[in-house]
Amino acid sequence: MALFAAFLIAFAASPARAIPTFDEVRADFKPSDTVLLSREGEVVQRLRTDPTVRRGRWVPLADISPALRQALVLSEDKRFFEHSGVDWRAASAAAWGNLWNQRTRGASTITMQLAGLLDGPDSDFLRQRPGGRTVVQKLGQTVAAQVLDRRWRKDQILEAYLNLVPFRSELVGIDALSRTLFGKAAHGLDDREAAVAASLVRAPNARPALVAQRACGVLRDMQRSGVGGSGSGGSGGSGGARIACDALDLFTTAALQRRAFDASEGVAPHFARHLLRQRFGKDSVVPERVQSTLRAPLQRFAVQTLQQHLRELRGRNVEDGAVLVLDNATGAVLAWVGSSGQLSQASEVDGVLALRQPGSTLKPFLYGQAIAERRLTAASLVDDSPAHIATAGGLYIPQNYDRQFKGWVSVRTALAASLNVPAVRTLVMVTPDAFHRQLGAVGLPLRESGDYFGYSLALGSPEVPLLHLTNAFRTLANGGRLSPVALAWPATGRPPAFTQGMDPRAAFIVGDILSDVNARARTFGTDSVLATRFWTAVKTGTSKDMRDNWAVGWSERYTVGVWVGNASGAAMHDVSGTSGAAPIWAAVMGFLHAREPSRAPRPAQGLLQAKVRFGPGPVADGMLGRAPDLRLPLEAAREEWFVQGTQQPLFAIDSVADKPYPSRAEGPKSFKKELAQAAEAPGSPARITAPAPGTIIALDPDIPPARQRLQFTATGDGLLWRMDGKPLGRGPRVAWLPWPGRHVVQITDARGQVLDEIRIEVRGAGVVAGTGTSLTRAATP
Structure with a gap:
């Protein structure tokens, strides 16, 4: 019998030998969330990475409310500071009560409970089973608690216990509990909150009414011991406890219904998920803190600006949007707003990564390709008139934004004013397959072939994400050079690996056109929101049936892309290029350059600037009833950029250039008469x-x-x-x-x-x- 007892004691004492040190326990503690930091070190997002439990950060004892420390000791272990790990007086009282079938208070001390919590994942020797601990486990827990009390200080035991104890449901540790149930850090808990927290230790999943009842008893114990009266817990005496207990039921019920870990979990949830997925993969261990390339003030401004503008568009059936800001030189993501948050019915959908039709935002790459291949120059004349293009599926008839045709216009005007028909005519020259390859070269790989999209490719029929589209515009900002975006900070220190996605001369000319306020005036006017006080180049776009609206452009240092629409794909109501995404784009650009200039880029090698003149042109649809002077040129003379070898001083329509025109002296009446005669000429069937x-x-x-x-x-x-x-x-x-x-x-x-x-x-x-x-x-x- 003595031999069996000795064996039992030795077996029960084995867990005590494996007790780690306090420093080891603290170092091994892992929060369930990863904290995403901005490049400045500011917290911008808290992201859940452990789905099994919810743990916050490790909180030092000095940063835990004194009310909570006292409430816990009074509730769980009144003689914590007196015993040596085991409260033998409580254990004797419990044994006596059990002998007489009396209801007794448990004799398990804080130290004993901590010993059970420290039992490693590879051993469940001390872990409590559904039916309770066995005699051997109780004995082992007692031995381990005494060893723990000798090796650790009391403040270390209390600190570790508060950080490791399960409180309710998935909440483990005081940081997760205090932020979830009370919306504050652990140092701010008052008497009432401390009493509720301490009551949850004994019965984590009890009904709110039972938790409130126990919390009321803890409050009374606190006041009797002379430590009550902080915060809303009362002002001392039985009267304060009674007032606190009267409202405790409702307070406890409300607190236990809260599920959000932190009311300010962050402003970059979509970016955080993308960064962790790209950098660490699915099965890798994610560190507690990850520093990103985001600029915290810019990220917050982008979120606020998007939400504010979408509120202004309320009533036009638009509730979603996304904003992306890239550093031109490094490709670093400075701001990433994936949705409008609470304004959206699909806030989990990342608008930066979602595939959407880009509309007219693909036109810069089309004209850039035509210029690089010397098919066109910025001064070349293209016909903006009704076009009926035969395709395998029937006639393709593109239309312009305002349903009007401008006649013969220069490429500069056609691109800056976003005219659709000239773009389609340009694609006929370039061919859909060749343009498809060009889009891939600037980082816009499409899942289907060029022939699949046909001539609608010029007007943005394929689906691309805002991330790739914005980086493609960054390619234009970098002289046609493409590099991947960067998500994590600090960067490697090495410059990004660039590839040449477009001819640098063509990229410069496209940028010069998109920065030309006068060239875009035919569609947008000279005082639109696109006209910034510093140098920028920008392109807007709207997809079929007004489902997507875009504004993407760049300055000397930054490229900004904005999308607005509905994650569901529902059409917006009367949201144009300048009323949808453009105001957000302009506001973000203004924030970036509030104290920073933006200068026009230097011309690429192989470019020259020359003066050009334009010949007169035929009357376009819509000019009937007016009296233009046919001696006036199609466009005003100007200085124009050319790829060297493509320049010429005069651009005119061959079929019109040699035709005699009425002189100014003949006046409007002669012009109207000539038009009427041409319309009434006999001999042609109606x-x-x-x-x-x-x-x-x-x-x-x-x-x-x-x-x-x-x-x-x-x-x-x-x-x-x-x-x-x-x-x-x-x-x-x-x-x-x-x-x-x-x-x-x-x-x-x-x-x-x-x-x-x-x-x-x-x-x-x-x-x-x-x-x-x-x-x-x-x-x-």
């Missing part, structure tokens, strides 16, 4: 010349519905137009406010005899005439 029969017209989402017009033209005299059997207008041409659906267009003579007829289909958003109200209707199947 027919509708545009649009072509069977045309399918997809309305450009960049245009507010009330400003949309479709031009019908015909040859013949005395013509009357009818739309679906109703009068539409008279003359050789009429303008029509498009309405979704299938329509029959006819021209008749004065007697009502039908001379020609076509059928067309309109798809997209229409407007109710006279109301300005946008309405979307599916085309009739």
